[in-house]
Amino acid sequence: MQRLQLEDVVKIYADKTAVNQISLQVEEGEIYGLLGANGAGKTTTMRMVLGLIYPDDGTILYNGKPYNKELRHIMGYLPEERGLYPKVKVSEQISYLAQLRGMSAKDADKSLKYWLERFEVPDYYDKKIEELSKGNQQKMGFIAAVVHDPQILILDEAFSGLDPVNVELLKSTVKELRDKGTSILFSTHRMEHVEELCRNITILHRSNTVVKGNLKDIKSKYPREEVVLGTSGEVQGLDSLPGVTAVERTEDGYSIRISHIDAAQNILNTAMSQSVIHRFEVKEPTLNQIFIKAVGESNE
Numbered sequence: 001m002q003r004l005q006l007e008d009v010v011k012i013y014a015d016k017t018a019v020n021q022i023s024l025q026v027e028e029g030e031i032y033g034l035l036g037a038n039g040a041g042k043t044t045t046m047r048m049v050l051g052l053i054y055p056d057d058g059t060i061l062y063n064g065k066p067y068n069k070e071l072r073h074i075m076g077y078l079p080e081e082r083g084l085y086p087k088v089k090v091s092e093q094i095s096y097l098a099q100l101r102g103m104s105a106k107d108a109d110k111s112l113k114y115w116l117e118r119f120e121v122p123d124y125y126d127k128k129i130e131e132l133s134k135g136n137q138q139k140m141g142f143i144a145a146v147v148h149d150p151q152i153l154i155l156d157e158a159f160s161g162l163d164p165v166n167v168e169l170l171k172s173t174v175k176e177l178r179d180k181g182t183s184i185l186f187s188t189h190r191m192e193h194v195e196e197l198c199r200n201i202t203i204l205h206r207s208n209t210v211v212k213g214n215l216k217d218i219k220s221k222y223p224r225e226e227v228v229l230g231t232s233g234e235v236q237g238l239d240s241l242p243g244v245t246a247v248e249r250t251e252d253g254y255s256i257r258i259s260h261i262d263a264a265q266n267i268l269n270t271a272m273s274q275s276v277i278h279r280f281e282v283k284e285p286t287l288n289q290i291f292i293k294a295v296g297e298s299n300e
């Protein structure tokens with residue numbers, strides 16, 4: 001089922017088009033990656049989905065229906081900038097936010113306690129936000145976004161400021177929410193997180209959609225331009241093979257840039273005639289490479 005649908009959504013600020021005809025669909029139990037360079041239009045898109053600002057054109061549907069105020073109860077938002085009041089206690093603040101989203105005081109308290117236990121910080125219940133470290137404030141922001149068990153969760157740089165252990169903790173929580181059916185709009189500049197979590201993505205650049213679709217399909221359409229070669233010793237003449245554009249020595253062999261897939265076979269033959277091969281891989285482009293390429297091409 002489609003939880004969230006954007007069709008040709010436009011937002012214009014004075015003479016600046018911040019979002020130009022974005023269309024995307026997020027299904028039940030899906031994490032959708034919303035990516036883009038700085039100023040591309042991601043936050044504006046998320047704020048429109050949340051009903052904080054209105055689109056100038058296009059439609060946004062939630063479970064097939066247009067926006068109404070009750071939808072606040074089924075949406076959760078972790079903004080990029082800190083959204084919690086520094087001087088207010090975690091318990092008061094998160095419980096208040098949960099009640100604004102339709103929970104009873106008792107259920108809100110129960111859910112908050114569950115999440116604090118889950119993140120192994122039950123003692124934060126009575127702490128003020130300002131007493132917590134930056135990373136732990138981020139965790140409280142995450143709890144504030146999920147405490148009322150939203151159907152649609154919007155995460156903007158959810159893992160920023162977290163140490164690697166906490167990144168893993170939040171990542172596994174996000175996956176669990178997805179598996180329970182939550183639809184997640186996930187925005188980040190960290191492409192490796194997108195590769196791990198998202199099925200479909202949109203890359204925005206200067207308000208326009210420059211790449212959109214299933215991440216695996218997108219990757220298969222971009223040419224493979226890197227060969228990783230593990231060898232027992234040196235291999236001569238790799239840089240003069242046709243289609244080889246750059247050769248770099250690595251710890252255990254070579255990283256070779258190619259302009260065409262046909263070059264891979266010649267590389268393998270050349271290497272085999274001179275050395276024992278313990279690794280040969282024609283690498284799929286990373287999302288980072290695809291992002292840089294797509295944004296660069298659209299600049300041109």
Ligand SMILES: Nc1ncnc2c1ncn2[C@@H]1O[C@H](COP(=O)(O)OP(=O)(O)OP(=O)(O)O)[C@@H](O)[C@H]1O
Pocket residue numbers: 013016017018036037038039040041042043044045
């Ligand atoms: N309230 C506003 N008034 C005027 N222009 C705005 C406003 N909010 C955003 N913009 C402009 O709209 C464009 C998109 O901004 P937006 O904040 O959506 O980008 P973003 O993709 O979230 O960027 P970042 O990765 O830097 O957070 C930018 O050019 C920005 O300057």
